[in-house]
Amino acid sequence: MKTSHIHILGTGTSVPEPGNAPSSYLVKIASKAILIDSGPGIAQYIVNEGYHLEDIHTICFTHIHSDHILGLPEILFGLIHDNHIANHSINICISTNYAHFIEDELLKAWHPWFKKYQHINYRIIPVFSGTNILIDDVLITPFRVNHHESSLGYVIRTGSSSIAFSGDTDVFNINEVEKHNPEILFLDSSTCEPNKIPGHLSVQEAVRLVSTTSISKVYLTHIMPGERKKIVEFLRKRGKISVPEILLAQKGQKIPL
């Protein structure tokens, strides 16, 4: 049966945490899948969850920090050396000004291998805030966030479902994402105040940011390991008071679309 869902592959950061993985999400639509970010270890996590690397037809990178992008060579090498795969191509969506980074920096050392194995290809798609990219009935719309100059959030729309991923971000103009009417938003929430990492939302800021929006469900993610308990406690005290419903994203969780 063809099913659509989001599979949370990890909710972590660049700081390793037992049992977790860097923030990454597999959006499965019918028989194909889109990845939002691919941090280190991603190829193994994908297979651990019962998928195949060739299920992935598109990767949307929120930005070029290591915990979001280092899994790309792992995926490409995994595809190259899998004898069962006759032909496969992956679209790579990345901020326009950083499109060169993939070939000129990240994958440079391995170009000879990728050239030799021509049955596996990738296509870099430079994107910017507000552009619409249509890939196999899936509409991908990047939006502006506030983290690094390469940073973008993404709205993924398919059929009647619309899901948004902020990637790492500090306080930003929530209208940038709200105007696309997502039902679900995955939102950075790295710490609990008084702790604050510049470039990232605290859980208090994240809750304030979405409290007046029409988004009905928000999953907090990209949690610093030492902050998880405090964030859980903060959300428990907040209680089930109002829209939006605010939940903590869990590694391995499958959310039907």
Ligand SMILES: [Zn+2]
């Ligand atoms: Zn990160």
